[in-house]
Amino acid sequence: MSQDTVTASRKNTNRVVAFVCLAFFGGMIGMAYAAVPLYKMFCQATGYGGTTRRATQQYANRVLDRDIVVRFDANIAGVPWDFQPVDRSMTMKIGETVQAHYQATNKFDRPVTGRATFNVQPELAGPYFNKVECFCFTDTTLKPGETLDMPVVFYVDPDIVNVPELKDVKTITLSYTMFPVEKSKPVASSVPVQGSSKTISNTEANLGG
Known part of the structure; x- marks a missing residue:
């Protein structure tokens, strides 16, 4: 086998290895980005970790x-609200399908x-706590001093009494934690100054330069 053939073979092998590594790296990044929404969907579907289930119907089949x-x-958790x-x-x-209310007031x-x-x-009660309407996982913006009523509609699945560990449960606690959401800032763009080659940002233009 000639030296040129060996060299070409090594280059092809290196290309294959590089391609496999890049594909693997890209796949890992994609999985990382998908992990949070997939985990959220998994929890809502199964009630894993105390996550309540999203009800497919408004009422239980019996009371x-x-x-x-x-x-x-x-x-x-870091949001300046009274919640x-x-x-x-x-x-x-x-x-029984019932409605409860939370209130949030922006103190900032x-x-x-x-x-x-x-x-x-x-x-263990997560899979049997079915929410029909909920403000969870929804971005909510409050103006300074604004107060918002936040209802949640739910029912406890009667099948909970068939679970040995839960058949005698008397109390369930529904807990919400409110986190801040940082809105992305608009990218400043440049506008030409009339009669000049100079440009200024939109923010400067709005402030009169």
Whole structure:
């Protein structure tokens, strides 16, 4: 085998290895970006980790003659809001569709956008806590001093009584945590100064230079 043939073979091998590495690297990046929404969908579908399920119907197929207490909890994580449930707890029938309310007030001197995540305790109750309407995972912007009513509609699946670990559960806690959402700033563009080759940014133009 000639030296030129060996060299060409090595170059081809290197190209293949480089291509495989790039493909693997690109795939890992894609998986990283997809991990969060996929995990969110998985949790909502299964109730894993105390995540409540998204109801496919507005009402349960039956209502049991058995009460359960749902407690409401609210937390903030870096957002300058007063975020609280209107009522701290509610007694309802298992299978009954009910509505609860949270309130958020922006205490800051400028508009602030927040987004809520949620879970339930005990964690095993997650798959049986079905939300029909919810403000979670939705970006909400409040003006300075603005107060917003935030309803959540839900029911507890009657099948919860068939789970040995949950058949005697008397209380479920629904907990929300509100996080700040940073809005991307517009990229400054340049506009020509009339009668000159000089350019200024749009921000300077709006401020009169």
